[in-house]
Amino acid sequence: MSTLIKNGKIVSHDNELTTVDVWIKDGKIHAIGEAFNEADFETVFDARGQLITPGLVDVHVHFREPGFTYKETIETGSKAAARGGFTTVCAMPNLNPVPDTVEKFEQVQAIIDKDAVVKVLQYAPITEELRSERLVDFAGLKKAGAFAYTNDGVGVQTAGAMYLAMKEAAKNNLAIVAHTEDESLLFDGVMHAGKRSEELGLPGIISATESSQIARDLLLAEETGVHYHVCHVSSKESVRVIREAKRAGIHVTCEVCPHHLVLVDEDIPEDNGYWKMNPPLRGNEDQKALIEGLLDGTIDCIATDHAPHSHEEKNQSFVDSPFGIVGSEYAFQMVYTHFVKTGIFTLEQVVDWMAIKPAEIFGLEVGRLTVGGPADLAIFDLDTEYVVDDHQFLSKSINTPFVGWKLYGDTILTLVDGEIAWKKAGE
Known part of the structure; x- marks a missing residue:
């Protein structure tokens, strides 16, 4: 052909x-x-x-199958990715059942093989059921096809569990991909703690919920030598500690989402769950730090965190609705319109952050227009x-x-x- x-x-x-x-x-x-x-x-x-660009690479999507197919399926999620120009995506394991054994992982992989219209790389969890402190079979799940290990959706709450997980991941030469969230600092927050949360009368999420766990993990990554990748960086403090860790030679990479680049908490017009995401939309100084972090190489790539929920779930108040925003079908377009056309980023940089770099940092043989590729x-x-x-x-x-x-x-x-x-x- x-x-x-x-x-x-x-x-x-x-x-x-x-x-x-x-x-x-x-x-x-x-x-x-x-x-x-x-x-x-x-x-x-x-x-x-x-x-013409290389097929875009998104290292952070949620396809909800099995367990939550009323929100999304591997078929519909992969079609949405293709609609946005993505040809390789990496799917998170917060599913039901969680693919925390080889058998359950292979069941998910079988659906991917049957239904996906783009290349879907499946993450394995770090711990059983995502919430426990019992580590999964790292070697077995790698053999079954795991792309990397993550508990995305929840942070690993104890340093001991993360340290042991990093040692296992390093042994298997795969990355730990971290949703960083210290739950002891959440205080039932639902949006960024700031002037806007006070105006709306909603409990706030302080930036240290994210950045303090990143700081912990960076030292553990230095100790273990693992490739440590931070999901959806959102705060200026997080950018600062990652920048310092890179200067210290720690093997850390990270991603930022288009919605955190384009929006801030002051843009939230009302108490409407469609604006609720995790991490939350943060302040103007955070947004500025994220843009600077991309430009100076602290932040390695752009990922969508495509997180589908039903209209009934999201069409509620912040307090009652789940966290999450879809993004696969317009991510490139959002970044191009708001940053390339305004002269803040170049087109070459955006292609790098959305195709070349995410493939490079995870050792994937995609993301480039190469003869023979x-x-x-x-x-x-x-x-x-x-x-x-x-x-x-x-x-x-x-x-x-x-x-x-x-x-x-x-x-x-x-x-x-x-x-x-x-x-x-x-x-």
């Missing part, structure tokens, strides 16, 4: 756009060049000057404005405050191993 994508543009190292054709053969990129003979190809797609790519229309429309979501869930926002960069085509995972109607 041979496919030609003609008249596309790729971003070069000097942030210039170069017109190219991409020759795809048997699921691989066979050549990148110009003026191939169209008659030699079974399928030809005219990109019409639109941007997998034909995982996305095409984006950077010139035409569109509106975020929840009626067009491929996710089962619509829990986002971004509905109605006007963005640029709509996804036109997503290919995984040369096969169409998403194609915009009419293209």
